Amino acid sequence: MIALMREQWDLLLENRWLVPILLVIGFGLAFAIPEYNLLSVYVQLILMYAGINIILAVSLNLVNGYMGEFSLAHAGFMAVGAYTAVLLTMKVFPVAGFPFLFPCAVFAGGLAAALLGIIVAIPSFKVRGDYLAIITLAFLMIVKSLIENIDFIGGPRGISGIMKLTTLPWVFFWTVALVWMVRNFIYSKYGRGVLSIREDEIASDLMSVNTRHVKFFAFMLSSFCAGIAGALFAHLLQFISPRIFDITKSTDILIMVYLGGIASIGGSILGATLFTVLLELLRPSTMAALLSWLPSFVFEPLNEHFISHLGVWRMVIMPLALILVMLYWPRGIMGLREFRGFIPRRDREAHHYINPQGEEPDGATDRR
Amino acid sequence: MxxxxxxxxxxxxxxxxxxxxxxxxxxxxxxxxxxxxxxxxxxxxxxxxxxxxxxxxxxxxxxxxxxxxxxxxxxxxxxIGRTFQNIRLFRDLSVLDNVRIAHHAQINYTPLEGLLHLGRYRREEQRIIDNSRLLLAIFKLEHLAGETAKNLPYGLQRRLEIARALAISxxxxxxxxxxxxxxxxxxxxxxxxxxxxxxxxxxxxxxxxxxxxxxxxxxxxxxxxxxxxxxxxxxxxxxxxxxxxxxxxxxxxxxx
Missing domain, CATH: 3.40.50.300 (P-loop containing nucleotide triphosphate hydrolases)
Structure with missing residues (x-):
């Protein structure tokens, strides 16, 4: 009986109409939920943040997981995308009259971030590993202090009063489109080039892989996605300032990637979703509501000393989570593995044995 | 000459x-x-x-x-193809991917076609997979196409390295x-x-x-x-x- 069900399940997963049907259902839900208020506004907000985080995690995974570099610049690319899109929607485009201009602004934000991605891509031709990580960190700091010192865009005060243009259908559209593009990139000759650079850069160069081109396109695509996520984020939060896009934001994305598992799109999606939910649980109001069943002599002191300060504790808990994941769970949820459905049909056999059990990836011990 | x-x-x-x-x-x-x-x-x-x-x-x-x-x-x-004194395969990748990667310069499609999986992408990828399988068959590695390269025994890794070098024709x-x-x-x-x-x-x-x-x-x-x-x-x-x-x-x- 169970074997039969399993067989049917496998058949279902092999069905070529499965993904289009799921996408149509997803789009339908994305339109229906805000229209008919199927879920509370709070849950809708979490769903939108989850979508943005998925874009961020998948695109960072392209650099940190598939290419094996360590980039901290993602918050910087987000900032560039966010500021570009916000300036366009507030000062250039009459978005109020023409809502279709919003995706154009988001796209422009992505392009601006991709252009800046070149600044990180070029040093990566010569520099690897820790040194490249320092360059990306420097890039992040430069972006942040540049924004802080341009008065025209609000300086350290940031920009407030942004229109709330990010809606659930838009988040759904961009998430699906960008995840699909990153996945396509990975299963193209460029993606295989990215993987071979992670494995052995000199050997891949000698096997005719144009490593410069490959790195160039990978960084561009990754920063493009981050820029789009930043633009969506800005029009959801309705307020941006340089402080939002600092190293803490980069760390958050790193946690999503390593929690989900490196070199896995499915893992990044899981990691980002899990992270978003965890973050919401760590809000004082949510935590208080969750723990209110405790007897009052336990709850009151807990509330006073811990729960009400969770906003600060978050800064301790999240980096601590990153350290623990790296130490004890270097593979993450699905490190180096992938859902079958994400692998193009043509490539599935090449990855027939891709899920080794209980064995750690080579890089894991080095990173320790 | x-x-x-x-x-x-x-x-x-x-x-x-x-x-x-x-x-x-x-x-x-x-x-x-x-x-x-x-x-x-x-x-x-x-x-x-x-x-x-x-x-x-x-x-x-x-x-x-x-x-x-x-x-x-x-x-x-x-x-110009080469192998290495100490084996330098792409260890965490599959045997088939090792050979496919060496075709990089012979694959003709633009990054955009690769990103959208359109145009020449399908034809070119199929051609490369067929060619890679042919090479693996010549070296009697075809049944291991999906295996991770580092799991192969030493002798087979040497053979795979020659197969990979031959992939750049x-x-x-x-x-x-x-x-x-x-x-x-x-x-x-x-x-x-x-x-x-x-x-x-x-x-x-x-x-x-x-x-x-x-x-x-x-x-x-x-x-x-x-x-x-x-x-x-x-x-x-x-x-x-x-x-x-x-x-x-x-x-x-x-x-x-």
Whole structure:
């Protein structure tokens, strides 16, 4: 009986109409939920943040997981995308009259971030590993202090009063489109080039892989996605300032990637979703509501000393989570593995044995 | 016309002279060996030809194209393939992907077509997969196509490395100690394999080897290096009895 069900399940997963049907259902839900208020506004907000985080995690995974570099610049690319899109929607485009201009602004934000991605891509031709990580960190700091010192865009005060243009259908559209593009990139000759650079850069160069081109396109695509996520984020939060896009934001994305598992799109999606939910649980109001069943002599002191300060504790808990994941769970949820459905049909056999059990990836011990 | 011409090639690491005044002429279909004691500069010669190091002097010409100053991937795209002394496979990738990656320069589609999986993408990918499977079948690795490369036994990893080098459809193949770590039986098989691929793929082969059985058995010409300097060059018979070669390998022979 169970074997039969399993067989049917496998058949279902092999069905070529499965993904289009799921996408149509997803789009339908994305339109229906805000229209008919199927879920509370709070849950809708979490769903939108989850979508943005998925874009961020998948695109960072392209650099940190598939290419094996360590980039901290993602918050910087987000900032560039966010500021570009916000300036366009507030000062250039009459978005109020023409809502279709919003995706154009988001796209422009992505392009601006991709252009800046070149600044990180070029040093990566010569520099690897820790040194490249320092360059990306420097890039992040430069972006942040540049924004802080341009008065025209609000300086350290940031920009407030942004229109709330990010809606659930838009988040759904961009998430699906960008995840699909990153996945396509990975299963193209460029993606295989990215993987071979992670494995052995000199050997891949000698096997005719144009490593410069490959790195160039990978960084561009990754920063493009981050820029789009930043633009969506800005029009959801309705307020941006340089402080939002600092190293803490980069760390958050790193946690999503390593929690989900490196070199896995499915893992990044899981990691980002899990992270978003965890973050919401760590809000004082949510935590208080969750723990209110405790007897009052336990709850009151807990509330006073811990729960009400969770906003600060978050800064301790999240980096601590990153350290623990790296130490004890270097593979993450699905490190180096992938859902079958994400692998193009043509490539599935090449990855027939891709899920080794209980064995750690080579890089894991080095990173320790 | 010679396929590969190296003229007065020299390379220095800091003050150390690794290779000096190296001359080589390979014609189409040659099978030549470079031998010499450890540290003689044999692998450096391979690295100079394939662009890992840039020769500090001299010139290397492949079919009339100057190789000095080109990137390794540009040189590989000119169809010069190589293997490595210590195996350098893409360890965490599948056997099939190892071979597919080496097709990189032969795949014709733009990044945009790759990003959207449109246009030439499907046709090209299918062509590469078919070609890779063909290569794997030749090396009797087809049933392992989905296996992770690092899980293969040593002998098969060596075979896979040759298959990967053949994937860039080389005219010139450089084999760096292909028989390292093999037993006599395996060496016999390897000798047969090298001669077979040489005919089948119409290759010119330059190899580095310490196993005299292989060198003397299949190579037509041998070049002996010591401390970066060419000691002798000629057919196996001549090299076997060359006094300078004997001296380099066995030490100075006392008079009388």
């Amino acid at each position: 010679a396929l590969l011409t190296a003229a007065k090639v020299g390379h220095q690491f800091g003050g150390l002279c690794a290779v000096a005044d190296f001359n080589l002429e390979l014609h189409h279909g040659d099978l030549m060996a470079v031998i010499g004691p450890n540290g003689a500069g044999k692998t450096t010669v391979f690295n100079l030809i394939t662009g890992v190091y840039r020769a500090t002097e001299g010139s290397i010409c492949f079919k009339g194209t100057e190789l000095v100053g080109k990137n390794p991937n540009q040189i590989a795209a000119l169809h 080389p005219e010139l193949l450089l084999l760096d100690e292909p028989a390292a770590g093999m037993n006599p039986n395996e060496i016999d098989q390897l000798m047969a394999l090298i001669q077979w691929i040489r005919q089948e793929f119409k290759l010119t082969i330059l190899l580095i080897e310490h196993q005299m059985k292989l060198v003397m058995g299949i190579c037509e010409r041998i070049k002996v290096l010591d401390f970066g300097v060419t000691l002798a060059e000629g057919p196996p018979k001549m090299i076997q009895n060359h006094p300078k070669v004997l001296e380099a390998y066995l030490g100075e022979i006392p008079d009388g």
